[in-house]
Amino acid sequence: MKKISPYIFPALVLGVVFLLVFRWYNMRAERMEAGLLSEGVIIENLSEEQVAELESIGDYTTAEMEGTSEDSSGVVRYEVADDKVTFTVSATLPENEGTNYQVWLKEVDSETTRHAFDLQMKKGGYVGSAALSADLLPLEVVVRDEATLLDSESEVLLHTILAAPEATE
Numbered sequence: 179m180k181k182i183s184p185y186i187f188p189a190l191v192l193g194v195v196f197l198l199v200f201r202w203y204n205m206r207a208e209r210m211e212a213g214l215l216s217e218g219v220i221i222e223n224l225s226e227e228q229v230a231e232l233e234s235i236g237d238y239t240t241a242e243m244e245g246t247s248e249d250s251s252g253v254v255r256y257e258v259a260d261d262k263v264t265f266t267v268s269a270t271l272p273e274n275e276g277t278n279y280q281v282w283l284k285e286v287d288s289e290t291t292r293h294a295f296d297l298q299m300k301k302g303g304y305v306g307s308a309a310l311s312a313d314l315l316p317l318e319v320v321v322r323d324e325a326t327l328l329d330s331e332s333e334v335l336l337h338t339i340l341a342a343p344e345a346t347e
Contacts, residue, residue: 221283221294224264224307239343243269243321243336252304252336254319258312258343266307269297269321269336278324279304279335286316286339297321315342 243252252269267281279297284290297304321336 220310221292222309223295224309241319241338241340243267243319243338245336246334250321250335252321252338254338254340256340258315261312262309263312263315263340264307264309265319265340266305267297267319267321268303268305270303271297271321271335273299280322280324281306281308282320282322283310283314284318284320285314286318291320294319296324312342315340 238255238257241254241256243254245251250269250271252267252271254265254267256263256265269279271279281294281297282291283294294308294310295306297306317340319338319340320334322334
């Protein structure tokens with residue numbers, strides 16, 4: 179026993195160190211996966227000047243939004259440039275006093291969702307704009323009523339998918 183006892187404590191320490199390194203590596207690998215909830219993903223809300231500048235450019239891809247009711251309709255106009263997706267959501271939704279409509283982004287392959295911005299009432303309906311990394315495409319854009327966020331998936335008012343543009347040769 180006296181021959182083995184000096185090696186027990188160092189063996190335990192090496193085992194704990196190995197376990198900690200293994201856990202660190204696994205957590206690091208999970209964080210490196212691209213997704214909406216990754217640490218480096220930033221959704222930029224565009225200023226009025228940036229929105230006005232983008233509206234003057236007519237080279238956008240348009241995606242019609244599918245609604246769950248007849249009184250809801252919308253369109254997403256987006257452009258992919260410089261590894262960034264700039265998009266604008268324009269929607270016609272029921273006007274209720276105190277209702278706040280929100281735009282959420284959802285990964286197509288998973289159930290991961292993230293709040294992007296709130297829609298603002300303008301002359302032509304509800305409008306909102308944002309920009310994010312093009313690496314996240316394809317994404318599903320979902321419009322929900324803030325009051326029904328805790329309810330099930332059936333409370334989605336509008337939705338569509340933003341697809342990555344085809345490479346032109």
